[in-house]
Amino acid sequence: MSRNKKILYTIAxxxxxxxxxxxxxxxxxxxxxxxxxVYAYPPKIIFKPILDNWLNVLLGQEWTGTAYITVHxxxxxxxxxxxxxACGATLIAFLLGLPAAYSxxxxxxxxxENFAFTLLSFRFAPGLIVIFGIYQLYQRTxxxxxxxxxxxxxxxxxLPFVVWMMRSYIAAIPxxxxxxxxxxxxxxxxxxxxxxxxLLKPALAASAVIAFIYSWNEFxxxxxxxxxxxxxxxxxxLGFISYERVLWGQMAAAAVLGMLPSIxxxxxxxxxxxxGLSFGAVKG
Amino acid sequence: xxxxxxxGHTEVSIFFPEAVAKIGSCLxxxxxxxxxxxxxxxxxxxxAFIATVGILYPFFRSVVLSFYxxxxxYGPAYFIGVQNYIDLFQGVTSPSFWLSLRxxxxxxxxxxxxQLILGLGIALLLVRTxxxxxxxxxxxxxxxxxxxxxxxxxxxxxxxxxTGIINYIGSFLGMPRIGWLGDAAWALPxxxxxxxxxxxxxxxxxxxxxxxxxxxxxxxxxxxxxASSWFILKNLTFPLLKPVLYVVLxxxxxxxxxxxxxxxxATHGGPANATMSIHVNAYYHGMRWTMFGTSFxxxxxxxxxxxxxxxxxxxxxRKALEARMV
Numbered sequence: 001m002s003r004n005k006k007i008l009y010t011i012a013x014x015x016x017x018x019x020x021x022x023x024x025x026x027x028x029x030x031x032x033x034x035x036x037x038v039y040a041y042p043p044k045i046i047f048k049p050i051l052d053n054w055l056n057v058l059l060g061q062e063w064t065g066t067a068y069i070t071v072h073x074x075x076x077x078x079x080x081x082x083x084x085x086a087c088g089a090t091l092i093a094f095l096l097g098l099p100a101a102y103s104x105x106x107x108x109x110x111x112x113e114n115f116a117f118t119l120l121s122f123r124f125a126p127g128l129i130v131i132f133g134i135y136q137l138y139q140r141t142x143x144x145x146x147x148x149x150x151x152x153x154x155x156x157x158x159l160p161f162v163v164w165m166m167r168s169y170i171a172a173i174p175x176x177x178x179x180x181x182x183x184x185x186x187x188x189x190x191x192x193x194x195x196x197x198x199l200l201k202p203a204l205a206a207s208a209v210i211a212f213i214y215s216w217n218e219f220x221x222x223x224x225x226x227x228x229x230x231x232x233x234x235x236x237x238l239g240f241i242s243y244e245r246v247l248w249g250q251m252a253a254a255a256v257l258g259m260l261p262s263i264x265x266x267x268x269x270x271x272x273x274x275x276g277l278s279f280g281a282v283k284g
Numbered sequence: 285x286x287x288x289x290x291x292g293h294t295e296v297s298i299f300f301p302e303a304v305a306k307i308g309s310c311l312x313x314x315x316x317x318x319x320x321x322x323x324x325x326x327x328x329x330x331x332a333f334i335a336t337v338g339i340l341y342p343f344f345r346s347v348v349l350s351f352y353x354x355x356x357x358y359g360p361a362y363f364i365g366v367q368n369y370i371d372l373f374q375g376v377t378s379p380s381f382w383l384s385l386r387x388x389x390x391x392x393x394x395x396x397x398x399q400l401i402l403g404l405g406i407a408l409l410l411v412r413t414x415x416x417x418x419x420x421x422x423x424x425x426x427x428x429x430x431x432x433x434x435x436x437x438x439x440x441x442x443x444x445x446x447t448g449i450i451n452y453i454g455s456f457l458g459m460p461r462i463g464w465l466g467d468a469a470w471a472l473p474x475x476x477x478x479x480x481x482x483x484x485x486x487x488x489x490x491x492x493x494x495x496x497x498x499x500x501x502x503x504x505x506x507x508x509x510x511a512s513s514w515f516i517l518k519n520l521t522f523p524l525l526k527p528v529l530y531v532v533l534x535x536x537x538x539x540x541x542x543x544x545x546x547x548x549x550a551t552h553g554g555p556a557n558a559t560m561s562i563h564v565n566a567y568y569h570g571m572r573w574t575m576f577g578t579s580f581x582x583x584x585x586x587x588x589x590x591x592x593x594x595x596x597x598x599x600x601x602r603k604a605l606e607a608r609m610v
Contacts, residue, residue, distance in 0.1 A: 009409070017424075020426060020481075021423065021426070040447065041447045043452050097332055099331065102328055103325040103326075115336070118336055119336060124591050126587060128567060128579070129347075130342050234431050235433075237433060237434065238549055241440060251437060251441075258431065273425065274493040282493055
């Protein structure tokens, strides 16, 4: 590359980085501002950072100017809800999806591709078309506003993902390895747990992490089937912006808290992220 | 459940003693093997199948109810044929179907075209290695990992009409103060910008993987021949990348047609219905006004749009894959 080209190239990268990071950084900054700084015009880039918003959102401690008073905060509870739901939904998706993926990858059976495609087609469906029926069912059976209820509806998103991802990874393991183990006297289940599963471990971990992120980031399904009890983080955050007067500082703190798990986790699955995001259609 | 199946098959093997005899002396193992071979794929698929039924049932129920007048506030559902759809096409629902269709199509088209161009550009930038390229690749993906709802909040903060940073930066460029999400003329483009920020990383990262998997040979040959980089991009990169482009197109098309979270969080479909997409409109008809029949008619049409769009893209994708194999 010539010198000029190199400079242009660097500028382009810098622009991309600013475009990517500025909105995120701005929200992090806002979460550290005191109310006068938040509403200051022109907007302040340099200010005295304070943790008041974070204390308010996390611990329910509000600074009145002279002392801390205890205020009500639901954010830690919603955070735990989201965590429980994402873990549970991921677990259920694997309990249901892993055997199905193995079956699709290793056997020929009647209607196999139809099953697989039906699962995939859940991706095409607007969430509401399925969730209204489930909402009414939940109202009747008492599953409304329960953690399990949300985990179950998240399968709409996670199950197709897990089945298609794991199917492509299982199919990539040569079947001869399993046959050899069979010949060596392992039972069918023994082959799966002692041979196939260890080979799948990295892909399994990565898929679990991405499934967790999907569940964590999901909004609409969790919004419709929950009330104040089992509400996950994402629908709860909506409460911050429907008020007449928006508490930008606290909203920013809660929002940073809400996006932190997904971003941190994504760093661990860099290598698998491409295959994960395209349901195995593109291998990274 | 499991136990019953096994019992069933023990009986079956009694009915076919010759099959058991063929395998040899160890009867128990043989029986087990027959059971395994024939039924294991179904047994393994069974739990996922139940979940599938659990999802398909409410889906078909919704499709059926789209032919009903169904408003639980006023009474039980009764069949009215295609009246809900006629209402939609005559535009008598409020907000009207045609307005929603327009919003949805503009939203999807703008998103797809902007994101594909920007994403391809970023992928071409990042495909080279430079100092710290790994960090840049990881960071570029960040916005995609943020829930759309938080993306909307992030941008709402910056769009803030009075004290927001965007109007402040705009004032240096001589722009008047704009209401962005609160201005009927600007709301839809503003939401599209949020979507672009949120999902371009997805396009870029997938295309980057596609670029990295391309064969090296043709590119080296073209460079030796002294082809311009535009020529290489147009005649080499683009055709070879086609299958991956279709995958990205498929995902972006589906997700922008059915996008709900971001629009709802940013504008609630307002102002003056400027961002009332089909999905948001269906939400209002269903959840707010309990007009479920109408709501389902909206959703069925949206589903049909997504499905037919996907059908054509998948067909083109298969063709492109085959063309590359040859």
